[in-house]
Amino acid sequence: MIRLENLTKTYLSSGREVHALAGVNMTVREGEVFGIIGRSGAGKSTLIRMLNLLEHPTSGKVWLQGRDITPLSEAELRQVRRGIGMVFQHFNLLRSRTVLDNVRFPLKLAGLPKNEQLERAREVLSLVGLSDQAAKHPGQLSGGQQQRVGIARALANHPHLLLCDEATSALDPETTQSVLRLLRDINAKLGLTIVMITHGMDVIRAACDRVAVIDAGRIAESGDVMDVFLHPQHEVTQSLLSESGMDAEGWRALADTTTGRLIRLSFRGEATAQPMLSRISRELGLDLSILHGTVGRIKETPYGQLVVAAQGGEQALAQLPGHFEAIGVRFEVLRA
Ligand SMILES: Nc1ncnc2c1ncn2[C@@H]1O[C@H](COP(=O)(O)OP(=O)(O)OP(=O)(O)O)[C@@H](O)[C@H]1O
DSSP: EEEEEEEEEEEEEEEEEEEEEEEEEEEOTTOOEEEEEEESSSSHHHHHHHTTTTTSEEEEEEEEEHHHOOOOOOHHHHHHHTTTTEETTTOOOOOTTOHHHHHHHHHHTTOOOOOHHHHHHHHHHHHHTTTTHHHHHSSGGGGHHHHHHHHHHTTTTOOOOEEEESTTSSSSSHHHHHHHHHHHHHHHOOOOOEEEEESOOOOHHHHEEEEEEEETTEEEEEEEEHHHSSSOOOOHHHHHHHHTTTTTTHHHHTTOOOOEEEEEEEEEEOOOOOOOHHHHHHTOOOOEEEEEEEEEEEEEEEEEEEEEESSOOHHHHHHHHHHHHHTTOOOEEOOO
């Protein structure tokens, strides 16, 4: 769907070069929700603007649906952008127009006859659950409703790609979750690819299939959200997780005060609900005590990670990995 090939962007700021993107390679697959997360200044906004070439790279290529769009003319790019919807942090609605007029605005620009504009605008308003608000003005709606209008407007032209630029950053946590649910529903219902940039791990956890962590203009790591959350490799990912209460390393503080073998167990889906620790501890005659744990949900899938101190006979300890792996739990020894 999207492939970024060695993308760089260098700005000149007060005579100094700023490497906003320093060689980004990244692939977004058709039909997935892909999240890009990073700290302020990491290069997220620059990166998302590259996906529809609102900004041109200093070097490198942007492939969209198998086509290198970097050398295209402005007129050709306008055509490409018709297939890409964009959702903004501050909604960017026309305040003097009604909700319906806001949503049909891109259709008007595309030259659609008025009756078709109205029909399609009503269709997408219904999709975002705002049919009854069509005649109101944006100022009469809540932030969450305004963002739904923004999403309806982005969908009006039947895009195959939706870019969300910090789409929930201006919303409270509950509204954030409902807007993310809507984006997930749209992704499932329409099968369109969604790319979102955010600085919140909770956004990634609630909505994304895969994630790329960007740091100082480079992709620090990327992969399935579950894998990146359970086994973060890069220190930026680890600190972003820790700040959002999803700390995989918090056990270290307790490790020195505990004896025994330290193990980390990671599980997803079915295994989460099983009373595995007490059962295995009984079967092997071992003492298992929990030092640290996280349980939660990534999109619809439950997951968990426990750091456990295991004490008992060598023979029983040697059997531990097999017992956990047999029920689909990943087993790692943190301290032998
Ligand atoms: N037009 C510009 N001119 C000069 N420097 C720029 C320009 N746009 C971005 N930068 C610089 O490029 C780097 C990356 O900026 P970018 O806005 O992409 O980061 P970001 O991750 O989106 O940050 P934030 O979350 O704060 O929006 C920063 O150092 C920024 O100051």
